[in-house]
Amino acid sequence: MFQEQQVQAATALRRDLHQHPELKFEEQRTAAIVADRLRELGYRVTDSIAATGVMGELDTGRSGPVIAFRADMDALPIAEATSHEYGSLNEGRMHACGHDGHTAALLLAAEGIAAQKDSLCGHLKLIFQPGEEGGNGAARMIEEGVLDNPTVDAIFGYHNRPGFPEGQLFVKPGPAMGGNDTFRLTIRGKSGHAAMPHLAVDPIYVGASIIQQLQGLAGRHKSPLEAGVVTVAAIHAGEAANVIPGEAELVINIRSDRDSSRDALVGNLQALISGICSAHGASFSLTHEHRIPPLVNDPSWTQKVLETARAHEVSDDIRQLDYMPTMGAEDFAFYLQKVPGCFFFVGNGDSAYLHSDSYDFNDRILPVAAGAFVALARELMKPA
Template identity: 45%
Template sequence: MTFTVPAIETPNTLQIRLEIRALQAQLVEWRRQLHQRPELAFKEQITAQFIAQKLQEWGIEHQTEIAKTGIVAIIKGDRPGKVLAIRADMDALPIQEANEVPYRSQHDGIMHACGHDGHVAIALGTAYYLSQHRHTFNGTVKIIFQPAEEGPGGAKPMIEAGVLKNPDVDAIIGLHLWNNLSLGQIGVRSGPLMAAVESFHCTINGRGGHGAMPHQTVDSILISAQIVNALQAIVARNVNPLDAAVVTVGELHAGTANNVIADSAWMSGTVRYFNPQLEDFIGERCDRIIAGICSSHGATYNLDYWQLYPATVNDPKIAEFVRSVALEVVETPLGVVPECQTMGGEDMSFFLKEVPGCYFFVGAANPAKNLAYPHHHPNFDFDETALGIGVEMFARCVERFSEIS
């Protein structure tokens, strides 16, 4: 399907080269085609086929079916040099889209509500541009199209499949279109950018009975309430106040009637933190707190606790390099936002644990066009001008990467 692409009004503070401005309509076209056909984790067959077809048309060397649906494209410059990887995620979310737009999702209950369709379009635009301008950079660029960022995570299996090898990657960069920043802003931060993500399910096993005879029971709801309160003490009293952390119980299910004390209760939650030293600590504290409260009431419990993603930690040298590139693109220090941390998680973190790199945000919100809904919202959308900004950022990073010693 062909879409009518609106005229793009690029802010005067942005420096986008003419060749990339000329790609803007195509970037929007690709993004909207992908938006119409969203796919969930490890099921991105249509998306992968779309990417592979473009790479084949352009004569770009690539490998498919990595970690099921992942793709790696390799583009060599005219001169030898180091290897820079660029990562783009490509999966969607199980959300019913509420936007009334011509490119609305055609897959019921599935939506690109986090901008991954834009990430793929930016990576494709970067691949095309670099393949046509190999004389502008040294070394090799690996563009990694990754499945399953939203969960259970595609970065780790791609790493295990060897995407950072042959040739070995010296550094990696990636971006996220970000509706928490305005169009024309770029968020770059050294150190922790996004939080580690851990999750838990817990069943409290008490002894049910009549609501009028609580002495004959072990009240799973009462125990659960004490646990929910006590878990907050982990952050309040066990974590350094200078280290941000969150423990959230998001689900609590128990009971069937107002005069029946529930035999069991079930809860689930999420844990977030930036400091890698907190890995294992919060999970162990959760277990001890739940065990102690249950023991004091004569209840038992089953706790399933797992680590999903580590913290996304940017290498200081690569982050400063990306910041210097961003200052060229936005042409004003006010456009580069250093304090852009979020408790959201990202499996880009696995790549950053293997090689130095930087993950950064490209502002994509435009309230004047009603394009400022938060990520994972059924009305999420973004200002597509950000697509060209993303390509410009990647192209400049590739061209200047040889500067890093």
């Protein structure tokens, strides 16, 4: 599907992006490279969306569907520990999730699609998004209209997946990645002497009770046929050995696979905390700091991705999974709440896992990911 020189150029671009990682909403250099390349290929470009986002549009001038493809661009605040000659030049920043490869793959696809413009019908939007790593950049891109004017009919994206065979393309219909809700809980008790606990209200003891009972949300409120987990990721309280502190703070992270499992976990959180605090005479405040909904693929569009990938032979290994490959969150879920579509995966081979300081994107999977996008454009935008 691609000439060797095209793949080599995409690999060089990916490694250049890897050398110059930029954190969420700081992707100025990356965005400029993307915008310039899209213009070279003949796309109409809109930049500075949601701060640093870029959208390239290809209007064929012929009636047809409006299709969108998305890649994320941001890096992570991680110091790279690899020995690659193209290692990060930006201290304390690293492309540890493969967004450099996602961006390079979609630009490679943009080249392949532009070359076939005359045989396509409809309108294509290529969305290069900032702030996927904890910034809910997808939600901001939606707020700024990337799915409108014209209205997108279907949207597609992908993520590389370490631990799966190199180049394997796989999809999961329905729930495919976890939702992520993060809360900060402050428990307010009454400070006192460690030798006189009956004169105090111990927020650490109350917090420990809450930690224990939180597991009942997953074990007794959520259906065992659905996925979900509650994690207390941090607890901060007290300093002196002989003092009962007045406050304790907990950070609670909840993962869920669909709206019903989220309702069972998140929906009962405040009532559980309130009951325990009330029983011990403590008060509390609960702040919802971050939310990404569960990523749920439309089954019919997921089937379309499978059929299209097989018909165009984008990989030697194409399959459907019957289980969720991860409970990790992905803000592509915001797009799927607005527009049907599918988020697929491409195996990265036996590499370090995502968000590791030793991770690296596998350049050999670039033609597979890009090929899937080109195949979808050919199939969905072909003349009636």
